[in-house]
Structures are given as structure tokens and as C-alpha cells.
Amino acid sequence: MREARDRDRRRAKVDAEKSHSRIGTKHAAEREHVPRIREPNPECAICGRPIPLIAEAISEGDGRYSHFDCVLSRIKEEYNVQPNEKVSYIGRGSFAVVAKNPDGGFYFRERIEYEGAQAYSEMKKFVESTKE
Numbered sequence: 001m002r003e004a005r006d007r008d009r010r011r012a013k014v015d016a017e018k019s020h021s022r023i024g025t026k027h028a029a030e031r032e033h034v035p036r037i038r039e040p041n042p043e044c045a046i047c048g049r050p051i052p053l054i055a056e057a058i059s060e061g062d063g064r065y066s067h068f069d070c071v072l073s074r075i076k077e078e079y080n081v082q083p084n085e086k087v088s089y090i091g092r093g094s095f096a097v098v099a100k101n102p103d104g105g106f107y108f109r110e111r112i113e114y115e116g117a118q119a120y121s122e123m124k125k126f127v128e129s130t131k132e
């Protein structure tokens with residue numbers, strides 16, 4: 001008799017925990033819908049095709065944007081990048097032409113400040129402003 005009552009109490013406790021976790025799940029699902037990013041799709045200044053993700057685009061410094069890959073191709077042409085060299089994004093809107101030393105080490109043959117610090121912060125502001 002006493003055992004049965006304990007079992008009921010235990011079951012009631014489990015039910016309470018279950019319903020609590022259901023509420024938690026619902027909240028998590030609602031949270032997923034809140035931070036929406038509404039992004040216009042500007043055209044790439046280099047190839048003219050739309051840019052799907054502005055956060056991954058490179059600023060031209062004049063309000064226009066280009067695909068990351070288009071900028072890489074442009075740099076390869078403008079800086080006469082050789083097959084044994086490569087172009088790397090080194091952060092803050094800058095690229096580098098990476099070349100190999102005769103001893104096998106790598107060095108930056110060229111540093112290209114593509115976006116510039118000002119354009120970089122402008123892009124960050126623009127991306128922030130598209131968040132609702």
C-alpha cells in the first residue's frame with residue numbers, strides 16, 4: 001500500500017519533468033525564428049551576377065561589392081600571379097600574393113589592402129543594419 005503511493009508520487013514527478021522539458025523545447029524553436037537577416041542581393045562589381053551572401057563579399061570601397069572568387073581572379077591577373085604562387089585572404093579586407101622561397105619557405109610577395117579599414121567597417125555596419 002505504502003509502496004504504491006510512492007510509485008504514484010514518483011510518476012507524478014516524472015510527468016512534471018516531462019511537461020517542463022516540452023516547454024523548453026518550444027522556447028528553443030521560437031528562438032530559432034527570431035534573428036532573421038534580410039539581405040538584398042547586389043550585383044557583383046566584377047562579373048555582374050547577384051551576390052547571394054553579402055557577408056562573404058568583398059567591398060569595392062565605393063558602395064559596390066564583389067564575389068570573393070572574382071576578387072581572387074582579378075588579383076591573379078593584376079599582380080601577374082604565377083602558377084607556383086597563390087592569393088590568400090589575410091583578414092581585414094587584405095589579400096596577399098604568397099610565393100615560395102628557394103629554400104621552400106613561403107613569403108608575401110605582395111600585400112593588397114583591397115577593402116581598406118574604412119570600407120571594412122562600412123561593410124560590417126551594412127551587414128548589421130540588415131538584421132531585423
Ligand SMILES: [Zn+2]
Nearest residue numbers: 044047067070
Ligand atoms: Zn562576381
